[in-house]
Amino acid sequence: MTGIVLSWYLSIQKVVDVKAIAYYANSNICLIHAKFMIYRKAARKKL
Helix, strand or coil: CHHHHHHHHHHHHHHHHHHHHHHHHHHHHHHHHHHHHHHHHHHHHHC
8 A cells, every 4th residue: 555655656756856847947948048039139239
């Protein structure tokens, strides 16, 4: 009984970890993209 619960808990943890990693990766990509866009706008103004 405890083995089933433990394996179920571990599988949920894996899913949560994957979702967390995907979320952090997504937000980092968005931040980099935003910085890049701001940089491009600034470069355009200088030119």
